[in-house]
Amino acid sequence: MPVKEFKLPDVGEGVAEGELVTWLVKPGDRVEEDQPVAEVETDKALVEVPSRYDGVVEELFVEEGEMVPVGDVIISFRVDGDGAEPTADDTGSDEVDDTDGAGDDADGLDAESEAEPETSSGRTFAPPSVRRLARELGVDIAAVEGSGPGGRISDGDVRAHAESSGSAGSGPSGEDDSSGPKPVDIGSGDRKSAVSKRGGSADDDTRGDDARSTGVDPAGRETTLATPATRKVARELGVDIDDVPTDATREGDPFVDEAAVRAYAEAGTAAVPATTDSEPAPEPEPTPASAGGSSGGSGFADASTDREPETVPYRGVRRTIGKQMERSKFTAPHVTHHDTAEVDALVEAREQLKPKAEARDVKLTYMPFVMKAIVAGLKEHPYLNSELREDDEEIVLKKEYNLGIAVATDAGLMVPVVKGVDEKGIFELAEEVNDLATRARERKIKPAEMKGGTFTITNFGAIGGEYATPIINYPETAILGLGAIEERPVVRDRSAVDDGFLDDEEGTTVVPVPTLPLSLSIDHRVVDGAIAAEFANTVMEHLENPLLLLNH
The missing domain is CATH 3.30.559.10 (Chloramphenicol acetyltransferase-like domain)
Known part of the structure; x- marks a missing residue:
C-alpha cells in the first residue's frame, strides 16, 4: 500500500500553530477517514484532528507536547486502494481493506475479526465524535441509518441503533456477538509509545516496569480524560495517565487531575523494588536538614526539596x-x-x-x-x-x-x-x-x-x-x-x-x-x-x- 504523509491542517481561523496534546492512535493502528487521530490545542480551543485516509498508521513525527506549525507533517499512513488523496468532491467508497498489513497489527488480532464491513451505500457520513461513540458502544457505523441531512449520522442515531440491536454492551466488553460484525480496534487499549521517531521503535513499552515500582496497582484503562496541563505533568514524571487510579468521572469516562498524577508518581518513588530477598534497601542520602542530626521536630526537614520554581508554558x-x-x-x-x-x-x-x-x-x-x-x-x-x-x-x-x-x-x-x-x-x-x-x-x-x-x-x-x-x-x-x-x-x-x-x-x-x-x-x-x-x-x-x- 502507498504511504501518504498528513500535514497539520488549519484547525481554526487565523491559527498558525498548535500544541499536539495527545495522540489517539499509534503505529500499526487501522484508521478510517474522519476518525480522530490527535488532539491539538490552539490559541482558541482544543480540537480533534481527523484522518483524511482509510489505512494503517505508519509513523508519528511529533511528540506529545510539541508546538507544530500548520502545514508540517505530523503522521503518515499506509493508504488503502490506489492511495489517492481525498478532495472536497471525493465521494468514493469507505470500505476498509484488511488484507495488507494484517500481520503487523499491534494487538495480534485476527484480520478478519478486525475488518469493518463494507458499507452498502458507499460513503458513511458521520463526524469524528459520532464515530468514536460508535466504537465505544460496539456499533458498526456503516449499519446505522442517519437521520440528518444527506443521511448524516448523529449521536442519537448511534445510541438508538445500539439500544435496538442490543450491541451497546457487547463490543467494549470483549464478549462474542454473533449478531453483527466487530468494530475496528484502533489499539487504544494497549497504548505503548505515543510516537515512533525515524529510526526508533513503537514497541519500547516500559509501562510494566513503572507499574511494578509504584507499589500501587495500575488502573490499565483504555481511555482517560485529563487536561493538557495534567498530561504534561504526567509526561514529565514518566507516568502513563491510563494507569493512574481515580474514582472521578466526566460523562462516564475516568477523569484524572494533576494531584492524582503526582500522588501516583510519589508512590512509585517511595516504593523500592527488592532485587533479592537478602539485599537491603539502600540508605537515603542525608539532606542538609537531617545531616545536622535534628530537624527540631518541625516536620519541615525536607521542605527545601519542594522549593524549586515551576515553569508553565504560556501558550494556547x-x-x-x-x-x-x-x-x-x-x-x-x-x-x-x-x-x-x-x-x-x-x-x-x-x-x-x-x-x-x-x-x-x-x-x-x-x-x-x-x-x-x-x-x-x-x-x-x-x-x-x-x-x-x-x-x-x-x-x-x-x-x-x-x-x-x-x-x-x-x-x-x-x-x-x-x-x-x-x-x-x-x-x-x-x-x-x-x-x-x-x-x-x-x-x-x-x-x-x-x-x-x-x-x-x-x-x-x-x-x-x-x-x-x-x-x-x-x-x-x-x-x-x-x-x-x-x-x-x-x-x-x-x-x-x-x-x-x-x-x-x-x-x-x-x-x-x-x-x-x-x-x-x-x-x-x-x-x-x-x-x-x-x-x-x-x-x-x-x-x-x-x-x-x-x-x-
Missing part, C-alpha cells in the same frame, strides 16, 4: 486570554460602576419556577433572569450594546442581543455566547447556558460558539466575593460582574416588614435581605458614567420586580 488558550486582556485594558479606558440589587422577590420567583424546570430536566439558576434583565437595560441604553470602530470613526449600535457568559475552565477563562437572548424564554436560556458551560469546561466548545457576542457577563460570585473590576471583552463596550447572592442588612420601611411589632409604629428598620452586588465596567470612550448608572438602575429594577422580565 492562556496566551490568547492574556493578549485579549492586554489589548482591552490598554485600548479602552475602563470605568467600573458598583451597585446592589435587593433580590428577595427574584429568589422567591426562582423557587416557584424550580419544580417546573426540574420537570423539564432543566437546572434553573439565576443567570437566565439576569440575562433577561440585561436585555431590558440594553434596549433602553443601546450604547452599552455597541462597538467602537476607531478606523472608521463610528460607533456601531448592535441590534442583536448576544450575551457572552464567562466560564472558568482548567485551561483558563472561556466565553461561550448565547445568541438571540431577547427571543428565548427563561427555561430555554437555562438549558443553553448549562450546555455551553459544561462543554466549555470539558474543552468541547466550538470556536464558532465563542464568537459574535455583544455584551458579557462574569459571575465571580459563584466562587465568593462581592465586587470586582471586570475587564471588558474587547471590542464590546461593557461587561457586568455578578457578586454572590447573600443576605445583607437592608433598610426597609417598617410598614412593609413583618418585624413582630404589635403597634403601627412608623419609620424604618434594618432587616436581612438577599442582595446581588453588581460591578459594571464600561468603555468610557463610548459610555458616560451617567448612562452606566441608568443602565444599572434598569437592570436592578427588573431583578427586583421579576414580573417585568416577562416583557423581555
Whole structure:
C-alpha cells in the first residue's frame, strides 16, 4: 500500500500553530477517514484532528507536547486502494481493506475479526465524535441509518441503533456477538509509545516496569480524560495517565487531575523494588536538614526539596486570554460602576419556577433572569450594546442581543455566547447556558460558539466575593460582574416588614435581605458614567420586580 504523509491542517481561523496534546492512535493502528487521530490545542480551543485516509498508521513525527506549525507533517499512513488523496468532491467508497498489513497489527488480532464491513451505500457520513461513540458502544457505523441531512449520522442515531440491536454492551466488553460484525480496534487499549521517531521503535513499552515500582496497582484503562496541563505533568514524571487510579468521572469516562498524577508518581518513588530477598534497601542520602542530626521536630526537614520554581508554558488558550486582556485594558479606558440589587422577590420567583424546570430536566439558576434583565437595560441604553470602530470613526449600535457568559475552565477563562437572548424564554436560556458551560469546561466548545457576542457577563460570585473590576471583552463596550447572592442588612420601611411589632409604629428598620452586588465596567470612550448608572438602575429594577422580565 502507498504511504501518504498528513500535514497539520488549519484547525481554526487565523491559527498558525498548535500544541499536539495527545495522540489517539499509534503505529500499526487501522484508521478510517474522519476518525480522530490527535488532539491539538490552539490559541482558541482544543480540537480533534481527523484522518483524511482509510489505512494503517505508519509513523508519528511529533511528540506529545510539541508546538507544530500548520502545514508540517505530523503522521503518515499506509493508504488503502490506489492511495489517492481525498478532495472536497471525493465521494468514493469507505470500505476498509484488511488484507495488507494484517500481520503487523499491534494487538495480534485476527484480520478478519478486525475488518469493518463494507458499507452498502458507499460513503458513511458521520463526524469524528459520532464515530468514536460508535466504537465505544460496539456499533458498526456503516449499519446505522442517519437521520440528518444527506443521511448524516448523529449521536442519537448511534445510541438508538445500539439500544435496538442490543450491541451497546457487547463490543467494549470483549464478549462474542454473533449478531453483527466487530468494530475496528484502533489499539487504544494497549497504548505503548505515543510516537515512533525515524529510526526508533513503537514497541519500547516500559509501562510494566513503572507499574511494578509504584507499589500501587495500575488502573490499565483504555481511555482517560485529563487536561493538557495534567498530561504534561504526567509526561514529565514518566507516568502513563491510563494507569493512574481515580474514582472521578466526566460523562462516564475516568477523569484524572494533576494531584492524582503526582500522588501516583510519589508512590512509585517511595516504593523500592527488592532485587533479592537478602539485599537491603539502600540508605537515603542525608539532606542538609537531617545531616545536622535534628530537624527540631518541625516536620519541615525536607521542605527545601519542594522549593524549586515551576515553569508553565504560556501558550494556547492562556496566551490568547492574556493578549485579549492586554489589548482591552490598554485600548479602552475602563470605568467600573458598583451597585446592589435587593433580590428577595427574584429568589422567591426562582423557587416557584424550580419544580417546573426540574420537570423539564432543566437546572434553573439565576443567570437566565439576569440575562433577561440585561436585555431590558440594553434596549433602553443601546450604547452599552455597541462597538467602537476607531478606523472608521463610528460607533456601531448592535441590534442583536448576544450575551457572552464567562466560564472558568482548567485551561483558563472561556466565553461561550448565547445568541438571540431577547427571543428565548427563561427555561430555554437555562438549558443553553448549562450546555455551553459544561462543554466549555470539558474543552468541547466550538470556536464558532465563542464568537459574535455583544455584551458579557462574569459571575465571580459563584466562587465568593462581592465586587470586582471586570475587564471588558474587547471590542464590546461593557461587561457586568455578578457578586454572590447573600443576605445583607437592608433598610426597609417598617410598614412593609413583618418585624413582630404589635403597634403601627412608623419609620424604618434594618432587616436581612438577599442582595446581588453588581460591578459594571464600561468603555468610557463610548459610555458616560451617567448612562452606566441608568443602565444599572434598569437592570436592578427588573431583578427586583421579576414580573417585568416577562416583557423581555
